[in-house]
Amino acid sequence: MPIREIIKYPNPVLRQKAAPVTEFNEELKKLVSDMAETMYAAPGVGLAANQIGLAIQVVVIDISPKEEKNKLIPLINPEILEGEGAEVEEEGCLSVVDYAATVKRFAHIRVRACNLDGAQVEFEADGWFARVIQHEVDHLHGKLFIDHLSSLKKTLYKKKRRKQLLEEQAALDDKQD
Numbered sequence: 001m002p003i004r005e006i007i008k009y010p011n012p013v014l015r016q017k018a019a020p021v022t023e024f025n026e027e028l029k030k031l032v033s034d035m036a037e038t039m040y041a042a043p044g045v046g047l048a049a050n051q052i053g054l055a056i057q058v059v060v061i062d063i064s065p066k067e068e069k070n071k072l073i074p075l076i077n078p079e080i081l082e083g084e085g086a087e088v089e090e091e092g093c094l095s096v097v098d099y100a101a102t103v104k105r106f107a108h109i110r111v112r113a114c115n116l117d118g119a120q121v122e123f124e125a126d127g128w129f130a131r132v133i134q135h136e137v138d139h140l141h142g143k144l145f146i147d148h149l150s151s152l153k154k155t156l157y158k159k160k161r162r163k164q165l166l167e168e169q170a171a172l173d174d175k176q177d
């Protein structure tokens with residue numbers, strides 16, 4: 001099962017609103033399995049389908065400690081029904097290269113999603129788990145954690161990223177000469 005390429009900011013697919021999944025078939029199971037493999041290899045604690053170039057409402061999460069990465073939680077068509085409290089913690093993203101910043105999120109959320117068989121489940125989440133779910137559901141809405149930052153911080157990140165992309169391009173041009 002192949003590891004997929006992780007799409008990086010500012011690729012426009014990261015800004016697309018993901019469409020709901022309507023068919024719970026083998027293809028979906030295979031996608032979730034590829035996404036899990038891609039997330040573990042990165043390594044990361046969550047991955048949304050937009051991040052591998054597919055704007056559909058599929059997310060995988062595993063926040064268990066590194067040694068025992070085996071508590072995979074696939075969420076299909078996830079929705080945050082309610083949120084309360086607030087927590088500020090540092091976040092990063094596999095699609096936002098070399099950057100981390102503190103983001104304010106709900107401390108406690110209520111979530112509705114489907115499992116791989118299409119059965120609807122509702123559950124509550126707190127703390128770090130709640131944060132990761134909010135981050136991934138944002139992806140499905142075309143939103144990134146940098147959108148939660150002040151415009152100054154966001155501008156600084158954009159500049160840094162632009163410079164990085166120019167450097168990558170220059171390195172590529174050198175190789176081709």
Ligand SMILES: [Zn+2]
Binds near residue numbers: 093094095139
């Ligand atoms: Zn992310």
